[in-house]
Amino acid sequence: MGKKGKYSFYVEDKALEVTERPRRFLEAFAAVLEHSNYGLPLEVYTRLSTKCSRCAASCQLYQTTGEDRDIPCHRSELLLKIFRRYFTKSGLLKARVFGGFTLTDEYLDELGEAVYRCTACRRCKSTCPMGIDHGLVTHLARWLLSEIDVVPKALLVATRVQLEGVGNTSAIPVPALKDTCEFLEEEFQDIYNRDDIKFPMDVEGAEYVFFPAVSDYLLEPDTLMGNAAVMHVTGGSWTIGTGNYDGINYGLFYSDRMMERIVKNVVAEVRRLGGKKILVGECGHATRSAWFASTFCGPDAPEVVNCLQYAWDQLRAGNIPLKEERIEERVTYHDPCNIARAGRITEEPREILNAICTDFVEMTPNRTENYCCGGGGGTVSIDEIRAFRTGLMGKRKAEQIRATGAKYLVSPCANCKKQLKEVCEDNGLDEVEVVGLHDLLLKVIDFDIGRSATDSKDAQAHAAKTEEGEGT
Amino acid sequence: MEFWLAWARGPAFLFAFSFMLLGLTRLVALTAWETARAMRRAGNKTLPYRQVLTATLKWLLPFGKLKDRLLLSLTSLTFHIAILIVPVFLAGHIALWARGLGISWPAIPNPLADVLTIVAIIMAVALVIQRAAARPTRALSRFQDYAIPLVVAVPFVSGFLAMHPLASPFSYEATLFVHVMSANLVFVLIPITKLSHMVLIPGVQLVSEVAWHWPPDAGSKVAVALGKENEPI
Structure with a gap:
């Protein structure tokens, strides 16, 4: 202690x-x-x-x-x-x-x-x-x-484990990572009866090398399954590198010195695998840190793509087949500050939600004017200040969430999700379920149409039709 | 008195006005130089120009920003409009420029100048009152934050009295002396206080954006400078 x-x-x-x-x-x-x-x-x-x-x-x-x-x-x-x-x-x-x-x-x-x-x-x-x-x-x-x-010790220790210890902030060793991914592949088998949806490891020359917040492997199986499902139905060339599979960068929160080292490690892993782009999972600060790749590694650093950008591009192109039924419960969206404040990613998640939900409502204010979840800047990882985070910092957010009356609170960010769950718990919002965007997407992807990305003109037509229907 | 008035309008004004011009030029040049240097050193040389330009224009013409704190915003905006228009477009001032340098431009009618002058004075006082009345501003304020609006108001009060000598309890020369000297004081203060925002504001959004554009190896160099390059975390 x-x-x-x-x-x-x-x-x-x-x-x-x-x-x-x-x-x-x-x-x-x-x-x-x-x-x-x-x-x-x-x-x-x-x-x-x-x-x-x-x-x-x-x-x-x-x-x-x-x-x-x-x-x-x-x-x-x-x-x-x-x-x-x-x-x-x-x-x-x-x-x-x-x-x-x-x-x-x-x-x-x-x-x-x-x-x-x-x-x-x-x-x-x-x-x-x-x-x-x-x-x-x-x-x-x-x-x-x-x-x-x-x-804060919480930030320091996580960075120490990432840079000098196991190699990632959650201290997940490679065998455990592989076990988790195999388990998730079995879940696809059990729930969706699909044995071809994989979490590819160390594929050389893949277009996208995947860096989620590593804590997702422990806490957010649905988000990861959503990511894998999207990559599968779109036929995306992607891989998880066993040399470095952590997008988290606490350097952004307390030290440019650490941030530089962590970003360089991410780029090094992409180069080791001969990959082309950094695909960041549902994580705000991981995305913003990765955007600094060209700062630390020069103009030929790999391009950074957030999984929301990828998913929206593919959905718009008709490459993600959707079921007829939609998510009917009320859904609202929390903008993670690190991707939304400067206006960089605000519309993609809304377009996706409008395509897959029938009752999407906005919080006010939103987009670049959103209120922080209350756990930004690394404070969400500091457990001993929870009362401060969910009380003083989170009160405004709790009011915003309550006003929407939403069942699903979507936030594509590991930090925001942890914090928002605690905000809801501590502010009597028990009926609200905090989820990632890919969690919802997973519910409506039609695997039976999307046998593979190449064969299905049906899928494209279907997705195009439904998109039209939603009037997005 | 006549000697002192001539001195205030002559050498003192010349000094104060040149001090302001040179000071502001130096500030702009330094900031531009430092911004260019920061971008030269930056690892990522792309900038979101459109976004920076939009933010800059939004604050240069802040009509869309009024609603946040309506009373303070309106006070501040009116104050700025009045203190910018009157000194530059007063017929009497333009006549002085015409006599001295042979340049001139259209003037506003004197009755309008009178109204704007009174507005400027009232708004300056209102700014100070609002600053003292609201808890957050009171907590933040330094002496200069209260003093500057009042110092800026002095040339307007004395200028109004000089324009209306019959309404003034003071002698015309004394009033004019105070007017010129207080204006000279403002000129001197402009480049060395927060009044310098008059030239820095157009660049500050750019500066704030450039500030996130770091040199690629700043972290490692700092580590070396502090002898920490091999220190465990």
């Missing part, structure tokens, strides 16, 4: 040794400013910040707590103040003449607590007249803090 010390989350023992932390923090800050591009936004933000507090109104945490420390701009100012004091000429001059602010251990503790009271959902960015990306500031502050060991 870890220690909490001064934080609400567990940290490793060394985080509580306070020898020269301010000095080490500033050294890390200086190194990051020299080698990264963060100096530019900090320079501009310190000049511009007008303290108008428009961001407060947009933050789901502030809406619930009303605490000053939960105003996004207040949180960003914690880091901007350090930057202004130690890394701008006017700040250095002011300090020399007037004294004033000095970085202390207590201040770093306050910063450490503050940046993990934020899910880095970036909703506030669109409400800032000055265009300040508070999510970026939180992201950077977390990296700097991790260099003085202030990082």
